[in-house]
Amino acid sequence: MSEIEFGKSLSRTETTIPGLEIFDLPVHGDSRGWFKENWQRDKMTALGLADFGPVQNNVSFNDAVGTTRGIHAEPWDKWVSIATGRIFGAWVDLREGPSFGAVFTAELDPSKAIFVPRGVGNSYQTLEPDTAYTYLVNDHWSADASYSFLNLADEASAIEWPIPLAEAEVSAKDLAHPRLAEVVPVAPRKTLVIGSGGQLGTALGAEFEGLGNVEWTTRADFDLGSAALADARRWRDYDTIINAAAYTAVDRAETPEGRSDAWAVNAAGPAALARIASEHGITLVHVSSDYVFDGSSDRPYREDDVVCPLGVYGQTKAAGDIAVATAPRHYIVRTSWVIGSGNNFVRTMASLAERGIDPKVVDDQRGRLTFAAEIARLIRHLLEVRPQFGVYNLTSDGATSTWADIARTVFTLAGHDAARVTGVSTEEYFASATSPVAPRPANSALDLSRVVDTGFAPRSGDELLREYLVS
Known part of the structure; x- marks a missing residue:
């Protein structure tokens, strides 16, 4: 012995x-x-x-x-x-x-x-x-x-x-x-992407292309509101859930029907995922929004600033963030002014320029664009580097701009006269609206210091916008 x-x-x-x-x-x-x-x-x-x-x-x-x-x-x-x-x-x-x-x-x-x-x-x-x-x-x-x-x-x-x-x-x-x-090698635990049909889901598809352990779902085949969600997968086989699903119709969220949908997708859904992630040791990645703030700060918002949303959309996103943060392993990527595939502000301005239409564009909201491909790049970075869990801000780098400034840049890059864009206040822009209008934060700038400390380098907004317009 x-x-x-x-x-x-x-x-x-x-x-x-x-x-x-x-x-x-x-x-x-x-x-x-x-x-x-x-x-x-x-x-x-x-x-x-x-x-x-x-x-x-x-x-x-x-x-x-x-x-x-x-x-x-x-x-x-x-x-x-x-x-x-x-x-x-x-x-x-x-x-x-x-x-x-x-x-x-x-x-x-x-x-x-x-x-x-x-x-x-x-x-x-x-x-x-x-x-x-x-x-x-x-x-x-x-x-x-x-x-x-x-x-x-x-x-x-x-x-x-x-x-x-x-x-x-x-x-x-x-x-x-x-x-x-x-021996058949043991495959790595899987990653589940929820909301693969949206602009972020499309960008994630390009970023994770060729990885065999990634599963893709759309709202049609994966119901976040299902009572059977806890048994929808053998969850111990999953390492990561990326929630790319969101209700983003900010004005419609102010209507009775839209309010219900926004709370279901942006708050109840993430809460359900957080419970699953907590129980099975899964890393939960979730995308947040500048709308969780009221925009009254005189500096860029940091990750630890207290949320204080103005409208229903912002309230549901803030509730989703709070729910996701209960999962021990979570990354919340907070963004603003997202531009990806499909119809969006940049594509609209480029189309107006080509069609000879001179737009009026809001000039009293300031922020930076965030390109969906960059969100996907950061998510991959976080999952590979595994920094401390928590919230990470992400936008493009560079000076803040108004929506009117961005519109003028789009006109210029498309070879048109930027003077055709007229700046107006938010109040003036929506003065003739006949349906509910969500309040917008005047300051959507996000501090990027924390994400830079992880080794991620946000790219210049001007450079990204130029690349986006020629893609």
Whole structure:
């Protein structure tokens, strides 16, 4: 029997397999026996362990020395530690990617634990009688869960078992697993894009083109208001949800029917997604709006400014932001004056210029354009870099402009006289409106410091506008 090493400090060591981490655990013992904290969330996440959200605790008891199990790659993360005895563990990376086939081995006793990420094959051979190990997992066992397996005797992995497999206790099922060359790699967890038919969804389609783990849905095939949403997918198979769906008809939102639709899409829908993301450890990406502010600030709005929306649209977007922020893993991308595919302000001004129409355009609202392709680029950046969760402002870079300024720039770039554009106040522009008009924030400028600190470089608005008009 081996002696347990008492009094070690809690520490974390990375292995040769990405995400596979060994922990030394403090074990306190005397003549009566020993005690350890097998799992302590605050201490272990402070050392860098992923906050993986365990939901089930299992115990495996092994009577005889040489009992060998594996190699199994399950669709969940595992925290494995020894309750009594000692094991030899072998782990093989079966995930799709450059580390596929990497091998790591180690002996574990009660003073050590290991975090095994989803898709890494794990196997254990007992080195002492009456060995028991426990493992926490972050999904409930399911008959329809998809596993990958590797043969314990795989020649490419060349695991040096302390007790030869011919002398070990191994199940016939484990002996029949495929060799590495025949293993189907475990695909990464999926990304679900909601609202793929809109201008942001279209931009995301271009940004994530060719990635096989991205699923696309439209409002017609994915109902955010469905009571069955919680069971609409096997959510543990998803790493990220990108919510590109939004109700953006700001004036119609002031009508009884529009108000109902806006609250359903912009507030209730994100709240439902936040509940799913919280329960299943999913990263939720959501797009917000400058309309959550009243526009009275004399400086660009920062991410931590208190929301104070003027109209129904802004109120529903603010409610959606508050709901999304309840998900532990969330990114809220706050934007203004979005320009993407389809009909929009820039395309309208270019069309008026070509048709010889001289427009009156609002000149008492200031902000910056945000191009949908740039929102998609930032979302990909956030998911790759994984900065601190929270809100990130995004617009184009450069000086703020009024809508009239932008219209004049469009006329100029299209080869027409910018003087044909006449600036008017918001009040004058809507003076003859016969249906409800939503209040607009006078200042829509957003501070970009935080997003720049993540390593993202917002592009010049003038440059983006020029590229957009020739695309």
